[in-house]
Amino acid sequence: MTAYRTIVVGTDGSDSSYVAVDKAAALAGAAGATLVLACAYYPTDDRDVAAAADVLKDEAYQVRGSAPTNEILRIARDRAIAAGATEIVERAVVGEPVDSLLGLVKDLQADLLVVGNRGLNTLTGRLLGSVPSDVARKSSSDVLIVHTVR
Numbered sequence: 001m002t003a004y005r006t007i008v009v010g011t012d013g014s015d016s017s018y019v020a021v022d023k024a025a026a027l028a029g030a031a032g033a034t035l036v037l038a039c040a041y042y043p044t045d046d047r048d049v050a051a052a053a054d055v056l057k058d059e060a061y062q063v064r065g066s067a068p069t070n071e072i073l074r075i076a077r078d079r080a081i082a083a084g085a086t087e088i089v090e091r092a093v094v095g096e097p098v099d100s101l102l103g104l105v106k107d108l109q110a111d112l113l114v115v116g117n118r119g120l121n122t123l124t125g126r127l128l129g130s131v132p133s134d135v136a137r138k139s140s141s142d143v144l145i146v147h148t149v150r
Contacts (some may be wrong), residue, residue: 029084
C-alpha cells in the first residue's frame with residue numbers, strides 16, 4: 001500500500017464529521033502525513049442559505065459565515081492532535097461541500113479524502129445525492145468514507 005502524504009478531511013461541525021476527523025488524524029499520524037482540516041461554508045447571504053435549507057431539510061447541517069467555521073476548525077484541530085496528527089493545516093473554503101472538497105484535493109494534490117457517511121442512507125441522500133457519495137464518485141484521489149452513523 002502506498003503511504004499517504006496529504007490527507008484532506010471534511011468537517012461541518014457535526015458529530016459524524018468529527019468522527020471522520022478522528023479517523024483521518026489517526027491515519028495521518030501513523031503515515032507521517034499532513035492532515036488538512038477542511039470546512040466549507042456559505043457566505044452570510046441568507047437567501048442562498050435558505051434555498052439550500054429548503055431543499056435539504058433535516059440533512060442541511062450548514063455553516064454560515066466564517067465565524068462558526070473558525071470554531072469548527074479549532075475543535076477539529078484539538079481532536080486531530082488528540083488522535084495523533086502532528087502536521088495539521090486548517091482550510092475554510094467558501095462554497096458547497098462537494099465542490100469545495102474536490103477543489104481542495106485537486107489544488108493540494110492530496111492522496112486521500114476522508115468524509116463521514118452521514119447522508120448516505122437517507123431518502124434525501126438517495127434522491128439528491130450526498131457529500132460522501134458525490135465525492136466518492138467524482139474524486140481523482142482515494143476516498144475513505146468513515147462509518148460514523150449507523
